Amino acid sequence: VQFVESGGGLVQPGGSLRLSCATSGFTFSGYSMNWYRQAPGKEREFVAGISWSGGTTYYADSVKGRFTISRDNANTVYLQMNSLKPEDTAVYYCKAPGTAPYNYWGQGTQVTVSS
Numbered sequence: 127v128q129f130v131e132s133g134g135g136l137v138q139p140g141g142s143l144r145l146s147c148a149t150s151g152f153t154f155s156g157y158s159m160n161w162y163r164q165a166p167g168k169e170r171e172f173v174a175g176i177s178w179s180g181g182t183t184y185y186a187d188s189v190k191g192r193f194t195i196s197r198d199n200a201n202t203v204y205l206q207m208n209s210l211k212p213e214d215t216a217v218y219y220c221k222a223p224g225t226a227p228y229n230y231w232g233q234g235t236q237v238t239v240s241s
Contacts, residue, residue, distance in 0.1 A: 127151035127226045131219060134235030137210055145205040145235055147220030154201040158223060161195060161205045163216035164234075173218070174205060189214075210239045 133145040145161070158177050164170040174185045174195040183195050194206040203220055217234040 127222075127230070129220050129222075129226075129232035131232050131235040134218060134237045136238045136240065138241050139211060139239055141210050141239070142206070142208045143210065143237060145207065145218055145220075145237070147203045147205075147232070149201045149203070149220070149222065152222060152225045154197075154222075155199070157225060159195075159197060159203040159220060160223060161203070161218060161220050163214075163218045163237075165213075165216040168216075170219070176203065207237070210237075212239045215239050 128150045130148045131145060133143060135143060137143055156178055158175055160175040161173040162170050163173050172186055173189055174183065174193055176183050176195045176197055180197050185193060192207065192209045197203045215238050217236050219231050219234045221231065
C-alpha cells in the first residue's frame with residue numbers, strides 16, 4: 127500500500143492550494159479516503175473524508191465551507207483548499223481506513239500559510 131501526497135507549498139492567507147494523493151496497492155474504488163494534517167507540536171487530526179463512491183463527504187468543523195475533497199477513477203484523491211488561514215499550516219496526509227497499519231503514513235505534503 128502506498129500514499130503519495132503532493133501539491134503543498136507556501137501561500138498567503140486567503141489563497142488556495144490543491145493537494146493530490148496518488149494511491150496504490152489496494153482496490154481504490156472499494157475504500158473511503160481521508161485527509162489528515164499535523165501541525166508542529168500538535169497531534170495529527172482528521173480534515174476531510176469521502177466515501178468509496180464519492181457520494182458522501184465529511185469535514186472537520188475547522189475547514190467546512192473552505193475545503194473540498196474529491197476523488198477520481200485513477201486512484202487519486204484531492205483536497206481543494208480555499209480561503210487558507212495561518213492555522214491551516216501543517217503537513218497533510220491521506221489514507222484509506224483499513225488498508226494499512228495505524229502508524230503507516232505517506233511522506234505528506236507541507237502546507238504553509240503565511241504573509
